[in-house]
Amino acid sequence: MRILVVGRGTGEESLPNGHSVSFASHATSESAIVDIQAFDFVLQHIGPANPEAQDAIKHWQDLGHGHKLLGLTGGERPISYYHLKIPWIENAATQLAVLNLNWAAVPTDFAGSGTDLLGFLLTHSLENLIALAILCQGYLVLNAEYDATAHRWGPPEILPALTQMGVRDSNFVRPLLDIKKAGMSRQEIVREYWLKPFGLWKEAEKEESADDPKWAEFERIVKKEWGSSTGAENDSLTAMLTDLKGGKELPSLAVVADAYCEIARRLGSSPCVRV
Amino acid sequence: MNSAFQKRCGEFNHDWLKNQYLTALGSWLNLLDGRISDSALERSFVSEILPQWEGARVQAESLACDFEINMSPRTLLNTPPLSRLDDPTKEWLGETIHQLWMRRVRVSEIVSAVLREIDGADQAYGRLRQALCTCSNTESGEAMRSLRSEFSEFRSCCQRVARAFELFPGEVRAA
Numbered sequence: 503m504r505i506l507v508v509g510r511g512t513g514e515e516s517l518p519n520g521h522s523v524s525f526a527s528h529a530t531s532e533s534a535i536v537d538i539q540a541f542d543f544v545l546q547h548i549g550p551a552n553p554e555a556q557d558a559i560k561h562w563q564d565l566g567h568g569h570k571l572l573g574l575t576g577g578e579r580p581i582s583y584y585h586l587k588i589p590w591i592e593n594a595a596t597q598l599a600v601l602n603l604n605w606a607a608v609p610t611d612f613a614g615s616g617t618d619l620l621g622f623l624l625t626h627s628l629e630n631l632i633a634l635a636i637l638c639q640g641y642l643v644l645n646a647e648y649d650a651t652a653h654r655w656g657p658p659e660i661l662p663a664l665t666q667m668g669v670r671d672s673n674f675v676r677p678l679l680d681i682k683k684a685g686m687s688r689q690e691i692v693r694e695y696w697l698k699p700f701g702l703w704k705e706a707e708k709e710e711s712a713d714d715p716k717w718a719e720f721e722r723i724v725k726k727e728w729g730s731s732t733g734a735e736n737d738s739l740t741a742m743l744t745d746l747k748g749g750k751e752l753p754s755l756a757v758v759a760d761a762y763c764e765i766a767r768r769l770g771s772s773p774c775v776r777v
Numbered sequence: 778m779n780s781a782f783q784k785r786c787g788e789f790n791h792d793w794l795k796n797q798y799l800t801a802l803g804s805w806l807n808l809l810d811g812r813i814s815d816s817a818l819e820r821s822f823v824s825e826i827l828p829q830w831e832g833a834r835v836q837a838e839s840l841a842c843d844f845e846i847n848m849s850p851r852t853l854l855n856t857p858p859l860s861r862l863d864d865p866t867k868e869w870l871g872e873t874i875h876q877l878w879m880r881r882v883r884v885s886e887i888v889s890a891v892l893r894e895i896d897g898a899d900q901a902y903g904r905l906r907q908a909l910c911t912c913s914n915t916e917s918g919e920a921m922r923s924l925r926s927e928f929s930e931f932r933s934c935c936q937r938v939a940r941a942f943e944l945f946p947g948e949v950r951a952a
Contacts, residue, residue, distance in 0.1 A: 640870040701858075762952070771952040
C-alpha cells in the first residue's frame with residue numbers, strides 16, 4: 503500500500519508489512535493540486551498550516567478519490583471541520599507521530615475503507631511486547647557488570663542491548679539493585695519476575711505450568727502484537743519465551759539481550775548496534 | 778500511558794500556540810506590512826490577543842516541568858500487565874527504567890531546551906511590551922509599524938517554543 507501524508511514534512515519511509523509512505527508539505531505543487539492516483543490513501547493535515555487542504559479534499563472527492571482520504575490533526579478535530587465527511591486521525595502533530603501509528607497491524611493485502619484503516623492504525627495493543635521490553639531491561643541491568651579496567655559494561659554478549667537501553671558509561675548507577683540482585687539469585691524468584699505480569703505464575707505452586715492454556719493464549723497475543731508479516735525476525739523472543747515456558751532453565755543473558763533488541767526494533771526504537 | 782498530559786500538551790502547543798496564537802501573530806505582521814486590512818484585529822490585537830502569552834507562559838512552564846514524571850516509562854508499572862508485579866519489584870524496576878529513559882531520551886536536555894525557549898519568548902515579549910509603552914496608539918497598525926521588528930522577534934521566539942515542544946516524545950516509550 504502507498505500512503506501520502508500531507509502537512510507533516512517531506513521524505514519517504516518504509517512501513518511494516520510492505521507498506522510505504524511519502525510525505526509532502528502541501529497538497530499543491532506549482533499551484534496545482536497534486537494527483538493522488540498512485541496512492542491508496544492520503545492523510546491530509548487540516549489546519550492553518552495547510553490552507554489548501556479543504557480545496558484539495560473537495561477536488562479529490564470530485565475526482566472520485568473520496569474513499570482514499572483521511573483527515574489529520576495534531577490536536578483534536580476542530581468543530582469547524584465537522585462538515586468534511588472523512589475519517590480523522592487526531593493527536594498526530596509530527597512526522598514521527600504518523601510513523602508511530604500501528605502500521606504493523608495493517609495487513610499486507612489490506613483493501614478496506616479509510617474507516618477500516620483507522621481501526622487498524624489506532625489500535626495500540628502492544629502492551630505485552632512493551633512489558634517484555636521493560637522486563638528485559640530490568641533483568642539485563644541487574645546482571646550487567648562494569649569492567650573498570652576496560653571502561654565498559656558487559657558481559658560482551660549483552661553490550662549492544664545495554665548501550666541501546668541507555669547504559670553507556672561508568673556513571674550509570676543501578677538503583678537499589680545490590681539488594682535485589684541477591685534476591686534474584688533464586689530461580690523461582692526470577693521466574694516469578696518474568697511470568698507474574700502475564701498471569702502465568704501460579705502463586706500456590708510457586709511455578710507455572712507449560713500446559714496451562716494461559717500460555718497458549720499468551721503466545722497467541724504476543725504473536726498478534728508482533729504482527730504476522732512485519733518482516734522483522736523474532737527468533738530470540740521466541741527462544742526466550744520457550745525457555746521460560748519449559749521451566750527447566752532460565753533464558754541465557756544473550757537470549758534476553760537479543761530478544762530485547764528484537765522487541766525494541768519492533769517498537770520502532772533505535773536499533774542495537776553490534777560492536 | 779498518560780493521555781491527560783498528552784492532551785494538555787496538544788491543547789497548548791497544537792491547538793493554542795500553533796493554530797491560534799502564531800496564526801494571529803502572522804496575520805498581525807501581514808497587517809503591519811499593509812498586506813491585509815482587518816479593523817477588528819487592529820483594535821483587539823494588542824489589548825486582547827497579545828497578552829494571552831502571559832497565561833500561556835505559566836502553562837508552558839508547567840508542562841515542561843511535568844514532562845518527566847508524566848511521560849516516564851515508570852508510569853507503565855501502574856497499568857496491566859506490569860502492575861501485577863509485587864511492590865518491591867516495581868520499586869527497583871521502576872527506578873531502573875526511569876534512569877535508563879532519562880539517559881536514552883536525554884530528558885534533562887530536552888526539558889532545559891524547552892524552558893530556555895519559553896524564557897527567550899518571555900524576554901522578547903517583555904521587550905515588545907516595553908516598546909509598546911512608547912507607542913501613541915495601540916489600536917492603530919499604522920502607529921505600530923515601527924515596532925515590526927519587535928513583533929517579528931517575538932513571533933520567531935514563539936515558533937521556537939512550538940518546535941521545542943515537538944522534541945517531547947508523543948508517547949510513553951519503553952525502549
